[in-house]
Amino acid sequence: MTHAATIHDGGTILTMQPGALQAEAIAVDGDGRVMAVGPSHEIAALAGPGTRRESLGGAFVMPGLVESHTHALWGACRDLFEVYVGYAASTEGLAQAVQTRAAALPAGTWITGGPWRLDMRDGLGMTPRDWLDRIAPAHPVALSDTTQHAMWANSAALAAAGIDAHSPDIPGGVIERDATGVPTGFLAEAGCAPLRRLTAWTPDQLSQACDYATRYLNSLGYTAFKEPMADEATLAAYADAVDTGRMSLHVAAHITAYSPLTEAVVPPDEIARLRARYARPGLRLDYAKLFLDGVAPAYTASFLAPYLPKPGYDPATHDPDATLLLPPEVLNATVTALDALGFCVKMHAVGDNAVRKGLDAIAAARAANGSGGPRHEIAHSTFVDDADLPRFADLDAVAEVSPKLWMPNAGTAAQRAVLGAARLDQVHRIRSLLDAGAEVIFGTDWPASAPDANPWTGLAGMISRTDPTGRYPGAVAPAQAIPLDDALPLFTVNGAKAMGMTGQTGVLATGAWADFIVLDRDIRTSTAEEIGAVTVRRTVHKGQTVYEA
Known part of the structure; x- marks a missing residue:
């Protein structure tokens, strides 16, 4: 025996x-x-x-819990190397933090971090560029918003990135300009790419971040996670941590096939090359990532119905496809090609039109390659139209819910301001998805739109639709609350299945x-x-x- x-x-x-x-x-x-x-x-x-x-x-x-969507190295680098003031910070607090960092760094050294919220813009009294120029005139500064989909940059940062009055617009991006055509320092989506390329982390920083993230996630009760957006440098850091015995988590990583930071869709054979080079026991790489739209507060999420009006945006001219980052025909072809190579594709989709286009792409892949292929994921699934609820089960697609917008938080006011209270009552329809037979998984999206990767506040908010910390009053779409017994599989067995580890983790069984x-x-x-x-x-x-x- x-x-x-x-x-x-x-x-x-x-x-x-x-x-x-x-x-x-x-x-x-x-x-x-x-x-x-x-x-x-x-x-x-x-x-x-x-x-x-x-x-x-x-x-x-x-x-142990399964985190199905966290940018672990990104979040760790934020904590280790960037200015970070928290999601509820004041404009004055952010300014002080940048000034303190500038005083400690030689002139010309980059300062990155944040975050800022869209509701802080009016309080600046000037453009973000001018505001940051006053705070740190001797340093290039690029600060991200809470969603990580937009940035404020000062003159030095814009100059370093080659963005000026004569720069062309960037497809899939926003470079806000004043009446004379001079950039204001507000950038969104692909418009942030030139700055992000200039502030990439070094291999040594990524190695430190890997160790920090491992300890952090373990401390929260995670024993497995999915990295939702991995380039080659990220893959190399994870592979080294696995090879040297420093990784105490099961890891799966979605290799970036298209994001606002890439100039074009990465060819499927390049995704396959990265998989072949970096996959190993403990690091699963049969996964890819596409971005379909942006985020609601920046008016870059793709919705079937118009946003609320604002200067420069007329609801009467609303085009649901105008904010799609990939044309449907390109999206369908890309998902079909990746499906044929055995890649599960996670598609960032916030608006209900983006969710629909993602499901359409899965349908195209099923039609071309047959059923029984990878179980593709709609990341965030923030807003889903009634007609699309049953399509998840029909297409064997997975609805990932993240970040924790199903409960009141620092971003709730910004969501309500652009969408209205009625539409916010349709956010994160977790109960409706489960009732329609969809398989649902949980992620935090840390550090994008989530200040932390804490699963317990996420679980509490999911079953109450209120903020368990009591900081933010009220409830968000309370009819979509689900009981604990329905919520726990999202954090365990469902997450394990999405990692290709059914019966291996997320359950205690022989x-x-x-x-x-x-x-x-x-x-x-x-x-x-x-x-x-x-x-x-x-x-x-x-x-x-x-x-x-």
Whole structure:
């Protein structure tokens, strides 16, 4: 008889196994896989002379969580290397942070970070360029908004990027200009690309960021995650962390096939080359990423119905396809080609027209290549039209919900200002998607539109549609709240399936990796506010403790 290497006993264990949801003990073999999970007396029989016994002390235990959309290195670089003032900061606070950084850096050194919110624009009293010129005249400065889809830049940054009154507009981007044609310093979508290329992180910074992100995600209870937008430098950093044993998470990465930062769609054979070079056990790369639109506060998300009016935008002239980043025919051909190569395509889609076009592209791939191919994902699925709800199940497509806009937050006012209260009551239709048979997964999109990657506030907000921290009052689309039992699969078994790891993580069952977390409370008997305040006491990945509070 094979004996367990470790037995964890004396807990209340949620297994996420249908029909056997609760257990008392887990036996783990020497390779870090679950031998058995069940009643204490049954698991005790697997003990041998060398078995290590660990008491769970009556604590609540559940599978490690799966984060299906987080820019881990980007978020870590923000925390490690950028100005960061938080999503609720004032204009004065942002100015002070930039001035402090400028005083500490030699003239000419880039300053990046943020974030700013669109509601802060009117308070500047001048263009973003002039405002930043006054704050840091001797440094190129480029600050991102909370969504990471727009930037403010000063004169030095614009000059370094070659953006001036004579520069042509950038397809798929916004370079805002004054009445004389001079750039104001506001850039959006592809308009940010020249600045982002000048402020790319070094390999050493990405390596540091990888270690920081691993510790951070483990501390929140994650044992697996998907990187939603990976270029070659990102892939190299992840691969090195896996190869050197520094990665205590299962990782899948969507290789960027098109984003506002790329000049054109990356050829499928180049995506395949990157997969072949960097894929290895622990780093799954059968995934690609496309951007279909932008974000609502910048008027760059693609909606079927018009936005609210503003200077320079007339709802009567609204064209749903005008803000699409890829023409439908290009999108359909790209998804079809990637589908044929076995890539699951994650498509950023905020507006309901973008969601529809993404589903149309999946339908085109199914028609060309047959059913049974990769289960493509609509990232964010922020707004979905009634007619498109059943199409997710029909096309075997996955609805990813992120970031945490289903609860009041720092971005709620900006969303309401451009869309109106009635449309905001149709945001993140999680209940409607589940009722229509869609498979749904959870992501935070940290650090884009989410100040953190905390899953517990996301879970709490999902079941209450309120802010569990109490900072932001009211509720967002409360009719779309779902019960805890319906929400937990989004964070566990559904996320594992989307990573190609069904039965391997996100569940505690024989043969699965021993990926589990010990919490400070039983979330099944907790209020939404209590769930939002959960503390992870311990995170175990492949049978090894990788985080302990």
